[in-house]
Amino acid sequence: MDPAALLPIPDTIPVPWGWFQVLLLLTFTIHILLMNVMFGSAFIALISHFRRGVISAPCTESVSRTLPFIIAFTVNFGVAPLLFVQVLYGHFIYTSSILMAVYWLAVVGLVVSAYGLSYLFKYRCDKLGLARVPVLMTIVLLFATIALAFVNNLSLMQMPSSWVRYFEEPRGLLHGLQDPMLLPRYLHFLTASIAVGGLGIAGYFHWRQQRGDWGGMEWVRIGCRWFSFATMVNIGIGLWFLFSLPQGILNLTIPDGQLLAAALGGGLVLAVPAIRAGLAGRVVAAVWWALGTVVLMVLARDLLRRALLAPCFSPSQLKIEPSFAPLILFLAAFVLGMALIAWMVTFSLKNSTTKGGRS
Numbered sequence: 001m002d003p004a005a006l007l008p009i010p011d012t013i014p015v016p017w018g019w020f021q022v023l024l025l026l027t028f029t030i031h032i033l034l035m036n037v038m039f040g041s042a043f044i045a046l047i048s049h050f051r052r053g054v055i056s057a058p059c060t061e062s063v064s065r066t067l068p069f070i071i072a073f074t075v076n077f078g079v080a081p082l083l084f085v086q087v088l089y090g091h092f093i094y095t096s097s098i099l100m101a102v103y104w105l106a107v108v109g110l111v112v113s114a115y116g117l118s119y120l121f122k123y124r125c126d127k128l129g130l131a132r133v134p135v136l137m138t139i140v141l142l143f144a145t146i147a148l149a150f151v152n153n154l155s156l157m158q159m160p161s162s163w164v165r166y167f168e169e170p171r172g173l174l175h176g177l178q179d180p181m182l183l184p185r186y187l188h189f190l191t192a193s194i195a196v197g198g199l200g201i202a203g204y205f206h207w208r209q210q211r212g213d214w215g216g217m218e219w220v221r222i223g224c225r226w227f228s229f230a231t232m233v234n235i236g237i238g239l240w241f242l243f244s245l246p247q248g249i250l251n252l253t254i255p256d257g258q259l260l261a262a263a264l265g266g267g268l269v270l271a272v273p274a275i276r277a278g279l280a281g282r283v284v285a286a287v288w289w290a291l292g293t294v295v296l297m298v299l300a301r302d303l304l305r306r307a308l309l310a311p312c313f314s315p316s317q318l319k320i321e322p323s324f325a326p327l328i329l330f331l332a333a334f335v336l337g338m339a340l341i342a343w344m345v346t347f348s349l350k351n352s353t354t355k356g357g358r359s
């Protein structure tokens, strides 16, 4: 069977596709950074319980206090890219979601369970005693499972040739484990999360230090070291991912291929000063270099999707039925929402420092 025959006809869009592309990249960058801090900080807090000579309490306490907050933001900043990816690639992502429907629908239950447990961890952190470790471990495992479901879906959507396997597995249990890109892609996300989570912890204790609170200050150094070492490991995983790409995908004779190579190369180059800044404990510098790397990697991820789908689709082929009003309304609500969020975060941070404790 010709897999191209399975492609549904895409819907029309109200404004040129570039608008949705920019919004997708912007909101996805925020989502993935939050997801990184959420998973990575919880993972590091968990591991710190098993490391001799590391005082885990300040890290565990700060993670327990902030986790519900970060999960809520991760989920909410996941909704926006979900809307934009559906606008541009709806006929791909709807199909892949149906093909793996059982895992996909399970994500809702898994997110709710992790969110519920994070509240237990927050409000019963002291009383849980030794049970703290299995609770945190369950949260980390839930995050890792959710991430696997996302990677599976996003990989499946850009491989329409694998959809024909539906006829062997029509029960919504299709997975992409036979895809050589899946494992390195998944590990690349998890390792990046550990790195950014380490930087998040370092940044948090650095910020407290700036306000005269010196408790847990060794976590600035520990967080930075997690960042640098995880990033070093991730360069290796990134190369594994690169070599797992289908032959000819990195086509340097076309502009998109050159852009993809530039984004990957640029991300790699920026990772070097980021690692050095992390090893030297220079949190602020490491944050800026790391942000540059993440932005370029998000761009590279998008160009890779375009290259993989190029034989059958490009968002520039979407038909436009002009209507600017919904976009203007969305942008106004988006800017207002961001301003409100900024105010809310500043307000609760101020509140938590003046109370000097639980928010």
Ligand code: HEM
Pocket: 024, 028, 031, 035, 039, 071, 074, 075, 076, 077, 078, 079, 081, 082, 083, 085, 111, 143, 144, 146, 147, 150, 151, 152, 154, 155, 185, 189, 301
């Ligand atoms: C809370 C736990 C979550 C984790 C650990 C997580 C993790 C991830 C990961 C690792 C990716 C990248 C997948 C890839 O490119 O292969 C991803 C992408 C994505 N996530 Fe999340 N996610 C979470 C929650 C959510 C939720 C609740 C939503 C939606 C409401 C969401 C929306 C998205 C979207 C739309 C993308 C893909 C965007 C694109 O392709 O450009 N995420 N997520």
